[in-house]
Amino acid sequence: MNTLFDKIWDAHVVNKVEDGPTQLYIDRLYCHEVTSPQAFDTLRDKGIKAFRPDHIIAMPDHNTPSDQQEVINDPVGRKQVETLKANCEEFGIKHFAMGTKDNGIIHVVGPEKALSLPGMTIVCGDSHTSTHGAVGAIAMGIGTSEVAQVLASQCILQSKPKTMRINIEGELQQGVTAKDVALYIMARMTTAGATGYAVEYAGSTIRNMSMEGRLTLSNLSIEMGSRAGLIAPDETTFAYLKGREYAPKGEAWDKAVEEWKKLKSDDDAVFDKEVTYRAEDIKPRITYGTNPGAGIAIDECVPTYDGLSESEKAQLKSQLDYMQFQPGEKLEGHPVDYCFLGACTNGRIEDFRAFASVVKGRKKAENVVAWLVPGSWLVRQQIIDEGIDKILEEAGFELRLPSCSSCLAMNPDKVPAGKLSISTSNRNFVGRQGPGARTVLASPLVVAASAVTGVITDPRKL
Amino acid sequence: MAKQKFNIIKSTCIPVAIDNCNTDLIIPARYLASTTRDPKFFGDAFMHDLRYTADGQPVADFVMNQPEFSEAPREGVHEIIVGGQNWGSGSSREHAAWAISGYGVRVVISSSFADIHRNNLLNCFVLPVIVSKEFQQELFASIAADPNAVVTVDVPAQTVTNEATGNSEHFDINGYKKYCLMNALDDIDYLLSQKDKIEEFEAKA
Numbered sequence: 001m002n003t004l005f006d007k008i009w010d011a012h013v014v015n016k017v018e019d020g021p022t023q024l025y026i027d028r029l030y031c032h033e034v035t036s037p038q039a040f041d042t043l044r045d046k047g048i049k050a051f052r053p054d055h056i057i058a059m060p061d062h063n064t065p066s067d068q069q070e071v072i073n074d075p076v077g078r079k080q081v082e083t084l085k086a087n088c089e090e091f092g093i094k095h096f097a098m099g100t101k102d103n104g105i106i107h108v109v110g111p112e113k114a115l116s117l118p119g120m121t122i123v124c125g126d127s128h129t130s131t132h133g134a135v136g137a138i139a140m141g142i143g144t145s146e147v148a149q150v151l152a153s154q155c156i157l158q159s160k161p162k163t164m165r166i167n168i169e170g171e172l173q174q175g176v177t178a179k180d181v182a183l184y185i186m187a188r189m190t191t192a193g194a195t196g197y198a199v200e201y202a203g204s205t206i207r208n209m210s211m212e213g214r215l216t217l218s219n220l221s222i223e224m225g226s227r228a229g230l231i232a233p234d235e236t237t238f239a240y241l242k243g244r245e246y247a248p249k250g251e252a253w254d255k256a257v258e259e260w261k262k263l264k265s266d267d268d269a270v271f272d273k274e275v276t277y278r279a280e281d282i283k284p285r286i287t288y289g290t291n292p293g294a295g296i297a298i299d300e301c302v303p304t305y306d307g308l309s310e311s312e313k314a315q316l317k318s319q320l321d322y323m324q325f326q327p328g329e330k331l332e333g334h335p336v337d338y339c340f341l342g343a344c345t346n347g348r349i350e351d352f353r354a355f356a357s358v359v360k361g362r363k364k365a366e367n368v369v370a371w372l373v374p375g376s377w378l379v380r381q382q383i384i385d386e387g388i389d390k391i392l393e394e395a396g397f398e399l400r401l402p403s404c405s406s407c408l409a410m411n412p413d414k415v416p417a418g419k420l421s422i423s424t425s426n427r428n429f430v431g432r433q434g435p436g437a438r439t440v441l442a443s444p445l446v447v448a449a450s451a452v453t454g455v456i457t458d459p460r461k462l
Numbered sequence: 463m464a465k466q467k468f469n470i471i472k473s474t475c476i477p478v479a480i481d482n483c484n485t486d487l488i489i490p491a492r493y494l495a496s497t498t499r500d501p502k503f504f505g506d507a508f509m510h511d512l513r514y515t516a517d518g519q520p521v522a523d524f525v526m527n528q529p530e531f532s533e534a535p536r537e538g539v540h541e542i543i544v545g546g547q548n549w550g551s552g553s554s555r556e557h558a559a560w561a562i563s564g565y566g567v568r569v570v571i572s573s574s575f576a577d578i579h580r581n582n583l584l585n586c587f588v589l590p591v592i593v594s595k596e597f598q599q600e601l602f603a604s605i606a607a608d609p610n611a612v613v614t615v616d617v618p619a620q621t622v623t624n625e626a627t628g629n630s631e632h633f634d635i636n637g638y639k640k641y642c643l644m645n646a647l648d649d650i651d652y653l654l655s656q657k658d659k660i661e662e663f664e665a666k667a
């Protein structure tokens with residue numbers, strides 16, 4: 001009667017601390033430049049080495065520019081990227097350098113190189129580590145102190161979270177993507193709805209979802225409050241991973257798949273909480289506020305203050321004031337200034353195919369600045385191999401270089417103050433895409449439709 | 463970050479009544495590119511874009527700039543933040559905990575915390591205290607009535623008391639972590655003492 005989460009967790013328990021947390025073994029630690037430098041300092045302070053350097057993979061992604069990667073002009077960002085490289089050399093850790101074919105956003109690179117595999121425990125100093133749960137792993141974001149703990153011991157101390165299963169049943173409508181599913185769940189359960197839980201996604205909609213779609217959904221688990229978002233591995237998972245660079249090969253592959261097939265919640269597994277949503281209820285979605293749960297279907301209006309308590313009204317008002325939206329306003333048709341396709345949420349090949357399917361034969365709106373940023377060099381190469389770059393170019397778009405780019409304002413791709421961005425990224429927080437920038441979260445299809453019309457557009461109506 | 467042993471903290475509070483106060487608000491991303499561990503650097507960045515305008519002027523109506531709450535924390539003064547619900551959601555950046563700690567705050571009280579941030583606070587020797595929504599609202603009301611209202615956080619007894627009303631609540635913390643906080647001990651030192659068990663586990667796997 002174990003859940004998928006229980007099975008993987010139990011298989012990694014090294015020790016249970018008396019009246020305390022569990023000491024959990026970590027199969028894979030990913031490091032990026034932003035949340036690791038102080039962790040390496042801790043090891044140096046203590047005069048210790050990395051305990052299992054072969055379990056660790058590092059790459060810069062947050063500071064990486066997307067227009068050129070010869071040089072990072074910002075000296076602080078440049079130093080951080082150089083520090084990661086130097087730390088990896090000192091501690092004997094594999095490092096995928098900026099501008100090389102191995103590089104990209106960690107949460108895109110890990111699964112696509114099969115460095116993240118079913119049954120693993122995976123951590124990184126990054127909340128979107130939940131992404132890797134889509135392959136059937138426990139993958140969680142951690143802080144820098146915990147990065148140091150894993151570097152030093154390959155373990156972390158964690159209290160076991162409660163478990164929640166989110167079932168999505170039925171067939172998604174035309175124009176509705178995994179991103180819309182996630183934005184729908186967040187609006188229903190709020191951004192704290194899954195706090196304290198590890199989520200497993202299940203149901204026929206998930207079973208029929210592509211691996212790229214599952215990675216998008218798991219990526220957004222943290223925006224519901226859950227550190228982990230697991231999906232039981234199945235034939236879709238195995239087909240995605242097979243033959244990839246670090247996947248087991250030959251006989252080892254067959255043996256691994258036999259084991260991975262056991263990684264599912266038992267029929268009589270009991271979850272602390274279980275919810276079910278119907279795919280047919282989900283439409284293309286957009287956000288109107290400054291947290292990802294503040295979302296509506298694209299044809300709905302911004303909520304009004306009717307029926308809200310004084311404190312709820314104040315919270316909504318502060319969001320709408322920042323976004324410069326009115327209560328009850330219809331956002332469909334609202335002009336946009338910036339369009340962003342990319343991030344660990346939607347920077348995969350399927351996202352670029354979706355975007356291209358909308359803009360093909362159309363032209364980028366003149367009032368719009370568009371940043372199309374692949375999640376990795378492998379994704380970029382596949383875009384070129386499939387001729388998608390030509391479609392984008394003919395429609396007036398430019399394909400940029402792999403980076404976290406405009407998801408967070410740590411590289412040159414900053415949205416200027418006051419400008420409205422429609423974005424496939426994961427957070428519409430105040431100042432997230434740049435101080436004063438206003439962000440509407442949406443799927444690649446909605447962003448593509450908006451990029452060719454210059455206003456927030458329902459892709460089904462083009 | 464500063465490791466100070468915990469026992470009983472009795473202090474006035476800074477009320478930050480923002481629900482879903484995410485870690486991007488607690489410390490904006492541009493302060494993350496630093497490789498420093500300087501507490502002052504992060505303390506100065508704490509709540510930066512709410513405290514200051516784009517051209518560096520203090521935002522007069524933000525709570526931390528109001529005369530009653532602008533004094534930097536010291537013993538008995540502003541060592542406690544009372545925050546809105548879902549405190550610390552979003553990014554895993556431990557820089558947010560460094561900012562809180564660097565500013566001088568030792569306790570954050572809220573009705574709920576995001577999971578990653580809560581662990582980060584503990585690892586930075588800032589105590590997250592979860593109280594009921596009613597208690598949280600009562601604290602906000604007491605501080606609104608008297609900015610010098612005192613709250614006592616008794617770590618050994620695991621109680622938090624609103625001295626203005628005399629009301630008190632129990633808060634949860636596991637025995638291991640409580641011991642660590644009261645003795646200024648890190649998780650990493652515990653893990654380093656467990657090498658035998660880790661190697662044993664690896665041999666079996």
